[in-house]
Structures are given as C-alpha cells and as structure tokens.
C-alpha cells in the first residue's frame with residue numbers, strides 16, 4: 636500500500652538546492668553469525684550484494700526542518716529522532732562541528748525498499764543522508780571518513796554507501812569490495828509485517844542452545860563470482876539467521892518452497908527477514924517466477940531485482956565513475 640507521512644506538517648517556505656540521492660537495498664548472500672559479544676553484537680562474516688530496489692532521499696536547507704516519508708510502508712517509519720536518516724543528520728552535524736539543534740535540514744524519503752524486511756532500508760536512508768549532506772554542507776569528506784561515521788549509525792550503513800558486492804566482518808561494518816562482474820537476477824518476496832533485527836538475533840541465540848547448525852566457510856562463495864554462473868552461486872547461499880526468522884515466522888518455509896517450486900535456483904531469507912530472495916537463471920526467468928509466486932498466496936507482493944548495483948549516489952550522477960576502490964577479495 637502506498638502512503639504519505641509528513642512531519643511536522645509544514646509546507647516548506649524555503650527551497651534552495653535540493654540534493655537527491657538514490658540508495659540500494661541489500662541481500663546477504665552469505666551470513667555467518669558468530670557468538671554474542673560483550674557489547675551485545677554478534678561477530679559476522681557476511682557477503683552483501685546491493686540490489687536494484689532503491690529509496691530516494693531529497694535533502695535541502697530549510698527554515699522548517701523536519702522529515703517526511705512517502706511510498707510503500709511509510710506509515711511504519713518513525714518521523715522523529717528514531718528515524719535513521721535523522722540520526723545521520725545529527726551525527727554528521729556533530730562530526731562537522733555544527734549545532735545538532737540548528738541543522739536547518741529538511742529530508743524527504745521516498746521508500747522503495749521494504750520496511751523492516753531485512754533489506755536494510757533504514758540503513759540505506761542513513762547512508763544516503765550522509766552522502767547528500769556531505770554535498771549540501773560542502774564538507775568534502777572522503778569515503779573512509781563517511782564510512783566511519785556510517786558505522787556508528789548502524790552495522791549495515793557503511794555497505795549502503797559502498798554498494799556493489801562486499802565482504803563484511805566485525806559487526807558487518809568492516810568492508811572489503813568483492814569483484815562480481817556479472818549481473819544476478821533476483822525475485823524478492825515481501826511480507827506485510829516486518830521482523831525486528833534484535834529479536835531475530837536473540838531467537839538464534841536461543842535456538843543454538845539446542846542445536847548449532849552453522850553455514851560453512853565463505854571462500855567457496857567468493858570463488859563462485861569468477862564464473863558468473865548463478866547455478867554455482869545458488870548452491871552456496873547461506874544465512875545463519877534464516878532458522879531464527881523461520882522459527883519466529885513459520886510461514887516463511889512455504890514461501891521459500893514456493894519460489895523453488897516455481898523454478899528459482901535457490902531461495903534465502905534476506906538478512907533478518909522476513910523478505911525472501913530467490914536467485915534465478917536470468918531476467919526472463921525472474922519475471923516468470925515472480926508472476927507465478929505472486930499467485931501462490933505465500934507473500935504480500937513480489938519484485939524483480941538485479942544486483943550488484945552501486946551504493947548511494949546523486950540522482951543524475953549515475954554514470955559518473957567512482958574513485959578507484961581498495962584491493963579486491965577476488966579477481
């Protein structure tokens with residue numbers, strides 16, 4: 636359902652230099668969760684891929700600061716300092732010596748990424764806001780500085796800045812790009828009600844007291860990018876959080892089965908779920924499988940997506956090459 640959510644109810648009186656940034660959703664192709672750390676986080680080894688489901692964030696200076704959210708699921712997005720985009724404004728203000736109470740920024744978010752779906756939509760909005768404000772405030776912060784600030788906002792935020800395909804370690808915030816030259820085709824099955832990330836990690840800890848099945852090593856998956864064959868990749872997808880998401884939402888089992896029955900090479904819960912992602916042989920197959928899945932009654936709606944796509948970037952600037960990237964994990 637499409638919606639509009641506005642705060643604090645004002646039509647803007649000043650409209651200088653709006654900056655619009657497009658930012659992608661992610662899927663974890665591999666998500667290996669270690670034990671719980673002292674700080675409550677889990678040590679991860681993950682492979683992120685950025686997908687062509689995107690949010691658009693428009694940031695402008697305004698004498699009526701605030702945030703508005705439009706699009707799918709907007710009614711479930713907070714409009715106060717709980718919004719990750721707003722937290723990004725405050726964090727960047729502090730980091731650049733501004734008064735967080737006097738930012739004079741208005742943000743408009745157009746959601747295309749499912750809310751609370753395990754596709755890191757809130758993190759994407761935070762990353763896009765950092766990227767946009769770096770331009771609006773002419774801060775000229777480099778990739779590493781922005782990424783450091785992003786990591787303080789959430790484990791998934793640095794990846795939304797970077798995009799592409801990347802190996803994430805630590806909480807998921809330490810990234811190394813992975814060279815994945817080929818395009819992969821996905822069907823994404825969305826559910827009406829989201830799952831909370833902390834709840835899913837807690838459920839995994841609970842399940843592990845009785846049985847401790849973990850995904851294998853990440854290296855075979857990294858090697859599979861060389862051929863670009865989705866069949867090879869499909870055999871290696873794995874997510875430790877999947878069992879926990881399915882335990883909390885048993886209906887996901889049916890969704891995963893229906894995608895594979897419809898012809899997907901493999902299906903996986905995306906991150907903490909409940910969104911499911913299905914890898915397909917090619918774009919035509921993805922369209923066909925999406926049509927079949929949407930009639931199967933196992934999810935709210937479906938999308939077709941491709942990956943990898945770039946991270947946060949200015950709208951209108953999509954074809955401008957980025958600076959050279961750091962060393963790659965796989966050539």
Ligand SMILES: C[C@@](CO)(OP(=O)(O)O)[C@H](O)COP(=O)(O)OP(=O)(O)OC[C@H]1O[C@@H](n2ccc(N)nc2=O)[C@H](O)[C@@H]1O
Pocket residue numbers: 663666675676677678679681752753754755756758788789790791792805806807832833836876905906907908
């Ligand atoms: C599971 C993943 C997989 O990429 O994403 P989602 O599927 O939710 O989008 C991430 O680990 C989510 O990252 P993100 O949503 O940024 O989480 P954060 O805000 O940093 O943390 C929210 C909560 O998740 C748990 N958490 C998160 C990351 C991590 N490595 N270990 C954890 O245990 C903690 O309970 C933490 O308080």
Ligand SMILES: Nc1ncnc2c1ncn2[C@@H]1O[C@H](COP(=O)(O)OP(=O)(O)O)[C@@H](O)[C@H]1O
Pocket residue numbers: 711712713717718719720744749750751752753754755756757758760761829830832906907908
């Ligand atoms: N800009 C935002 N977009 C979406 N959700 C947000 C945003 N800011 C804060 N949230 C909150 O974060 C929660 C998780 O949302 P999201 O990042 O979309 O999912 P996930 O963590 O499963 O990938 C939502 O339930 C919502 O309350």
